[in-house]
Amino acid sequence: MAMNILVVGSVAFDAVKTPFGAVERMLGGSATYFSLAASFFAGLRVVAVVGDDFTDAEMAVFREKNISTAGLERAPGRTFFWSGEYTDNLNDRVTLDTQLNVFADFQPKIPAEYRDSELLFLGNIDPELQRNVQAQLSAPRLVAGDTMNFWIQGKPEALRRTLGGLHVLVINDGEARLLSGEYNLPAAARSIHAMGPRILVIKRGEYGALLFVDGKVFCAPGFLLEQVCDPTGAGDSFAGGFMGALAEAGGFDQAALRRAMIYGSVLGSFAVERFGVERLRRLTRQEIDARYCAIQDLVRF
Amino acid sequence: MAMNILVVGSVAFDAVKTPFGAVERMLGGSATYFSLAASFFAGLRVVAVVGDDFTDAEMAVFREKNISTAGLERAPGRTFFWSGEYTDNLNDRVTLDTQLNVFADFQPKIPAEYRDSELLFLGNIDPELQRNVQAQLSAPRLVAGDTMNFWIQGKPEALRRTLGGLHVLVINDGEARLLSGEYNLPAAARSIHAMGPRILVIKRGEYGALLFVDGKVFCAPGFLLEQVCDPTGAGDSFAGGFMGALAEAGGFDQAALRRAMIYGSVLGSFAVERFGVERLRRLTRQEIDARYCAIQDLVRF
Numbered sequence: 001m002a003m004n005i006l007v008v009g010s011v012a013f014d015a016v017k018t019p020f021g022a023v024e025r026m027l028g029g030s031a032t033y034f035s036l037a038a039s040f041f042a043g044l045r046v047v048a049v050v051g052d053d054f055t056d057a058e059m060a061v062f063r064e065k066n067i068s069t070a071g072l073e074r075a076p077g078r079t080f081f082w083s084g085e086y087t088d089n090l091n092d093r094v095t096l097d098t099q100l101n102v103f104a105d106f107q108p109k110i111p112a113e114y115r116d117s118e119l120l121f122l123g124n125i126d127p128e129l130q131r132n133v134q135a136q137l138s139a140p141r142l143v144a145g146d147t148m149n150f151w152i153q154g155k156p157e158a159l160r161r162t163l164g165g166l167h168v169l170v171i172n173d174g175e176a177r178l179l180s181g182e183y184n185l186p187a188a189a190r191s192i193h194a195m196g197p198r199i200l201v202i203k204r205g206e207y208g209a210l211l212f213v214d215g216k217v218f219c220a221p222g223f224l225l226e227q228v229c230d231p232t233g234a235g236d237s238f239a240g241g242f243m244g245a246l247a248e249a250g251g252f253d254q255a256a257l258r259r260a261m262i263y264g265s266v267l268g269s270f271a272v273e274r275f276g277v278e279r280l281r282r283l284t285r286q287e288i289d290a291r292y293c294a295i296q297d298l299v300r301f
Numbered sequence: 302m303a304m305n306i307l308v309v310g311s312v313a314f315d316a317v318k319t320p321f322g323a324v325e326r327m328l329g330g331s332a333t334y335f336s337l338a339a340s341f342f343a344g345l346r347v348v349a350v351v352g353d354d355f356t357d358a359e360m361a362v363f364r365e366k367n368i369s370t371a372g373l374e375r376a377p378g379r380t381f382f383w384s385g386e387y388t389d390n391l392n393d394r395v396t397l398d399t400q401l402n403v404f405a406d407f408q409p410k411i412p413a414e415y416r417d418s419e420l421l422f423l424g425n426i427d428p429e430l431q432r433n434v435q436a437q438l439s440a441p442r443l444v445a446g447d448t449m450n451f452w453i454q455g456k457p458e459a460l461r462r463t464l465g466g467l468h469v470l471v472i473n474d475g476e477a478r479l480l481s482g483e484y485n486l487p488a489a490a491r492s493i494h495a496m497g498p499r500i501l502v503i504k505r506g507e508y509g510a511l512l513f514v515d516g517k518v519f520c521a522p523g524f525l526l527e528q529v530c531d532p533t534g535a536g537d538s539f540a541g542g543f544m545g546a547l548a549e550a551g552g553f554d555q556a557a558l559r560r561a562m563i564y565g566s567v568l569g570s571f572a573v574e575r576f577g578v579e580r581l582r583r584l585t586r587q588e589i590d591a592r593y594c595a596i597q598d599l600v601r602f
Contacts (some may be wrong), residue, residue, distance in 0.1 A: 089484055183390055186527050207508040210525070219522040219599045224511070226487050258602035298520045299600045301559035 002042040003141065003247040007034050008108050008133050009123020009236075011048040011072065015083035015097070016275065018090065020229050026276035027058050029080065030123040030146070033233035036280040037240025037267040038121075039065035040288055042247035045114050047071035047133070051079040051102045061281060070111045075102040090228050091205065110136040119247050121239065124148040127155055127162040133164055142252055144168035144199075144243060146236075152179050160195060167252075169197035170239045176202045186217070187212060199257065201242065201264075203235050211261050213254065220261035221299055223269035225290060230275045234268045237280065241267025249276075266291045304548040305344040306428060308335050309409050309434050310424020310537075312373065313351040316384035316398070317576065319391065320517035321530050327360050330381065331424040331447070334534035337581040338541025338568040340366035341589055343548035346415050348372035348434070352380040352403045356589075362582060366393065370411045376403040391529050392506060411437040420548050422540065425449040428456055428463040435466055443553055445469035445500075445544060447537075453480050468553075470498035471540045477503045486511065487518070500558065502543065502565075504536050512562050514555065521562035522600055524570035524592060531576045538581065542568025542589075567592045577585045 009031030013023050017189040036042040044067040050058075054074070062069050080103035083096040108129055115138045122130040122145035134143055147165045151159050152175065163169065169192060177183055180191035189200050189212035206224040242264035249256040266288055273279045310332030316325050336345040345368040351359075355375070363370050381404035384397040393404050409430055415438045421430040423446035431446055446467045452460050453476065464470065470493060477482055481492035490513035501513040509523040543565035550557040567589055574580045 184526075184528060186525055204508070207505070217525055217599060218602065220602075221520040221523070221600075223523065224487055224518055224520070225485075227485060255602070262602055296602075298518060299522075301519070301521075301556070301563055301597075 002249075003118035003250055004043040004045060004112055004242055005038055005119040005121060005247050006047065006071075006110075006117035006137070006140075007031050007038070007121045007123065007240075008047040008130075009121075009125060010032060010080050010103060011046070011050050011054075011078040012103070013053075013299050014232060014276065015081070016232050017085040018230050019086070019088055020227075021275065023275045025196050027061055028082065028232060029278055030236040032277060033236035033271060033280070034121060034240035034243075035062065035067050036065060036277055037237040037271065038244030038247070039067050040267075040283070040285050041121075041241075041244030041263070042119075044068065045071055045117060047073075047108045047110060047114070049073045049102050049106045051075060051077045054079050059092060064281065068088060071109070071114055073109065075105070077102045079103075084232070086231060090231050093231070108133050108246065118142075119243055120144065121234075121243050122146065122162070122166075124151070127151050127159040130162045131158075131165065132160055141298055142167050142246065144170060144171050144239075146239060147175065147179070149178055163192075164196040166197045168199040168201065170201040170203070171243065172203040172205070172235060174187045182212060186212075189217075199252070201239075201261070203238055204295075205231075205234070208265055209238060209261060211257055213257060216254065218258050218261060220258075220265045223295055223298070225264055225269055225273065228272045231272050232276065233271050238268035238270035240266040241265070262292055263288070265295060302551075303343040304419035304551055306339055306420040306422060306544055306548050307348065307372075307411070307415055307418035307438070307441075308332050308339070308422040308424065309348040309431075310335060310422075310426060311381050311404060312347070312351050312355075313381040313383055313404070314354075315533060315577065316382070317531055317533050319531050320387070320389055321528075322576065324576045326387045328362055329383065329533060329577055331537045332360075333479050333578060334537035334572060334581070335422060335541035335544075336363065336368050337366060337477040337578055338538040338572065339545030339548070340368050340538075341540075341568075341584070341586050342545030342564070345369065345418075346372055346418060348374075348409045348411060348415070350374045350376050350403050350407045352378045355380050362578060365582065372410070372415055374410065376406070378403045380404075385533070388437060389444060391532050394532070409434050419443070420525075420544055421445065422544050423447065423463070423467075424537075424588060425452070428452050428460040431463045432459075432466065443547065445471060445540075447471050447540060448476065448480070450476060450479055465497040467498045469500040469502065471502040471504070471543065473504045473506070473536060477501075487513075488514070490518075500553070502540075502562070504539055507568055510539060510562060512558055516557060517555065519559045519562060521559075521566045522596060524566055524596055524599070526570055526574065529573045532573050533577065534572050538572035539565040539569035542566070547561065563593055563596050564589070566596060
């Protein structure tokens with residue numbers, strides 16, 4: 001029986017333009033990608049806030065995957081909106097617009113029935129809110145979190161306190177370098193371990209991700225896709241696949257962590273095949289496991 | 302008994318500046334790095350040209366590794382000189398000066414005793430000279446080559462003729478994209494296979510390298526170093542480790558190619574630990590095999 005996962009983060013509407021097309025408004029947000037990706041492995045509980053413009057069509061996306069939305073708060077106003085454009089090689093993106101809307105005053109409230117959540121994933125919200133959420137759980141087995149440059153530079157002390165309570169930090173290479181002040185990733189990892197997280201996952205976009213734990217490094221490759229349509233949500237889907245696989249495994253030893261890294265890579269690779277959450281919505285567990293095997297073959301020697 | 306390898310390319314003096322120091326004049330060149338890296342696995346024969354300023358101290362570097370220099374032509378004038386600087390993150394470099402000197406009129410002459418060479422590696426010289434060298438060998442078992450943007454853009458027809466005769470092409474990701482006109486690497490690989498090479502190796506700098514052969518892809522990770530001192534020669538050392546391991550294996554099937562990719566990654570990672578060829582000179586086979594095992598552990602799941 002898989003453990004359950006509580007995720008707190010953003011649920012949003014995104015406008016995205018890539019070389020392959022443009023979508024003016026689609027469901028997005030870190031908690032959305034995370035929970036959809038993780039839902040293939042475990043029971044999900046989402047804590048986030050949405051506005052009046054969030055309709056039953058969007059709710060259905062969560063319902064389809066049996067994701068609990070008791071913690072999805074409705075507030076007067078509009079849902080968080082982000083607009084961005086990816087340049088030709090899909091590696092660089094420009095944010096065109098960010099409207100925090102109801103997300104600006106988000107104070108995560110954990111429903112009583114969520115207090116016993118076994119795995120917790122703190123999306124990259126204000127580190128003070130992250131700590132506040134963690135404090136509301138009775139005894140999570142594993143606490144993981146993400147952060148972003150905005151908090152690394154803007155609230156370094158609050159972030160340090162949050163990091164002190166995390167078992168797992170999941171960030172990208174640029175964030176790891178900024179947080180640690182070290183360009184070299186093994187050196188950055190040592191510095192970040194000293195801040196608290198025993199388990200560090202550094203995402204490297206299309207190149208995959210690195211796991212640093214107990215003095216060992218694991219390198220999960222990125223799956224080579226024939227075509228990347230929309231990179232939005234890749235990192236959050238990686239985190240969802242990673243945490244979902246850990247919840248399913250029910251343990252966090254070196255072997256479980258490594259397999260979870262591969263599932264992270266698998267879910268991240270599916271997420272980018274179509275715009276928004278389109279691919280994750282119609283994904284099957286069979287497809288996930290087939291790609292897991294394809295990655296085994298990609299690195300076997 | 303390992304097969305022997307003939308390499309044709311540049312032997313040069315380099316001036317290099319990195320965040321970790323500067324060296325005003327040191328032995329370099331593609332054939333130098335390649336042959337030193339490959340010499341741990343097989344007998345090497347170098348065809349290149351040097352000038353009057355090339356002394357016995359430089360010759361000793363080849364001699365130490367039992368590399369045959371019968372094909373190292375001496376011409377009146379100065380040896381090829383390259384000067385470059387790496388910026389902070391070591392991923393970008395600026396060429397400050399290129400003096401072709403004796404390399405400008407290089408016409409590779411293959412000594413009679415080299416005609417029976419079993420493996421051939423054509424460094425990124427003029428594609429017409431590459432073809433000319435290949436034509437001088439009696440019956441090489443495997444012909445591999447490199448090229449560069451200068452020839453891809455400057456001599457596309459000649460390059461196409463050379464590619465038509467190659468079994469293996471070893472290039473970096475930027476070159477693969479320019480050569481194929483495809484940004485997506487699997488698409489680029491299909492396009493390049495159609496030009497001739499059945500085996501394609503695409504190097505991705507610190508992220509390792511990809512092998513495309515017989516409809517399968519293999520992803521060799523880059524070894525994570527605590528410190529990179531000087532990236533010069535990493536790609537040529539990769540190629541040397543790759544070809545050397547193939548020569549030692551004596552066969553070119555999928556398993557041998559994959560193991561050779563890992564040896565390529567190992568040699569590339571050692572090359573960058575010190576300035577110039579310093580690390581390759583004092584490297585041992587024992588260290589090479591230990592790092593091969595470390596890479597096995599890096600990707601095992």
